[in-house]
Amino acid sequence: MKKFHSGFVTLIGRPNVGKSTLMNCLIGEKIAITSHKPQTTRNKITSILTKEDFQCVFLDTPGIHKPKHKLGEFMVRSAENTFNEVDLVLMLIEPTEKVVEMDQYVIDRLENVKTPVVLVINKIDTIEREKLLQVIEAYRKLYTFAEVVPISAMKGSNTDALMDVIKKYLPEGPQYFPEDMVTDQPERQIASEIVREKALYLLQDEIPHGIAVEIMSMKKREGQNMVDVEATIYCEKDSHKGIIIGKQGAMLKKIGSLARRDMERLLGSPIYLELWVKVKKDWRDSDFLLKNFGYDRRNV
Numbered sequence: 001m002k003k004f005h006s007g008f009v010t011l012i013g014r015p016n017v018g019k020s021t022l023m024n025c026l027i028g029e030k031i032a033i034t035s036h037k038p039q040t041t042r043n044k045i046t047s048i049l050t051k052e053d054f055q056c057v058f059l060d061t062p063g064i065h066k067p068k069h070k071l072g073e074f075m076v077r078s079a080e081n082t083f084n085e086v087d088l089v090l091m092l093i094e095p096t097e098k099v100v101e102m103d104q105y106v107i108d109r110l111e112n113v114k115t116p117v118v119l120v121i122n123k124i125d126t127i128e129r130e131k132l133l134q135v136i137e138a139y140r141k142l143y144t145f146a147e148v149v150p151i152s153a154m155k156g157s158n159t160d161a162l163m164d165v166i167k168k169y170l171p172e173g174p175q176y177f178p179e180d181m182v183t184d185q186p187e188r189q190i191a192s193e194i195v196r197e198k199a200l201y202l203l204q205d206e207i208p209h210g211i212a213v214e215i216m217s218m219k220k221r222e223g224q225n226m227v228d229v230e231a232t233i234y235c236e237k238d239s240h241k242g243i244i245i246g247k248q249g250a251m252l253k254k255i256g257s258l259a260r261r262d263m264e265r266l267l268g269s270p271i272y273l274e275l276w277v278k279v280k281k282d283w284r285d286s287d288f289l290l291k292n293f294g295y296d297r298r299n300v
C-alpha cells in the first residue's frame, strides 16, 4: 500500500503579498479572507487540503511587520512561534526590484529556524521574466532557501508546481483530520472575518483599520434551516460609527447583505444577519479588549 504523508505548513510574508489569495487558490474554497488592505488577517486560520496520498494543514499567519501597538506585537509573535513547529515554511513575497525592508525584517526572523523555507514569489503576472530572474538572485543572496517557486496566486499560475514542492516536504504521517474538513476554524470566527472583510471593502480608506467584529450569537432557528446571526462592529470614534452606519443605515445594510451572501455560501444555510455598531475607544491598545476579541496571549 502507498504510504500516506501529512504535515503542517506555515505561510509568512508581509501584509498584502497575497497569503489569503494563495490559501484560497490551493484549498479551492473561500476560507482565508482577502482584501486589498494590509493586515486583514488577524487570526491564525488553519485550512486543510486532503488528497488520496497526503494531507496538508496550512497555517495562515498574520502579516509579519514591525509592531506599532499591542495588537501588532501579538501578531508578530504568533507568526514567529509557528516556524519551528511546522514541517515547512513558505515565505511569500512580491517581485519588487529591490529587497524591501519589510522582507529583510522577515528574513531576519528566520535566522535560527531549522525548518526548510521555500521562497514563493507571488504576483508574477505583474512583471517580466528578466526582472523575475533578478528578484530570485537578490533573495537567494540573503537566505538559503530550500527552493524558489514563482507563482501567480490570483491567476493560479504555477500553483500546481508549488503544491508538488510542498508535498515533497511532508513526512510520512497519519491523516489528522477527516477528508471533508477544510478548516478547523469555528464557524463564528469565519462569520466575523466575513463581516470585517465586507466592512473594510465597502468603507475603503475611511476607517483606517479601527474595526473589529464580534459575533454575539449564532443560533439555528428551531425546526427551520435558518441561522440567526447577531454581530457587533466595533470602531474607535463616534465619527467612524456614523460612517459605518451611513445615511439612513444604507452602509450598514450593504455590509450586511454582502456578508450574508458569503456566509450563506460558506455555512450552507440561509442566514438572518443583524448588525450593530459600537464605539470602543483605543481597542487596539487594550489587553482587556484584545482578550475579549479572542487574541489571547496565552494562546501564542
Ligand SMILES: Nc1nc2c(ncn2[C@@H]2O[C@H](COP(=O)(O)OP(=O)(O)OP(=O)(O)O)[C@@H](O)[C@H]2O)c(=O)[nH]1
Pocket: 013, 014, 015, 016, 017, 018, 019, 020, 021, 022, 033, 034, 035, 036, 037, 038, 039, 040, 041, 062, 063, 122, 123, 124, 125, 126, 151, 152, 153, 154, 155
Ligand atoms: N496581480 C496580482 N495580484 C494579486 C495576486 N495575489 C494576490 N493579489 C492581490 O493582492 C492583494 C492582497 O492579497 P491578500 O491575499 O489579501 O494578501 P494577504 O497577504 O493575505 O494580506 P494580509 O491579510 O494583509 O496579510 C489583493 O488585492 C489580491 O487580489 C497575484 O498573483 N497577482
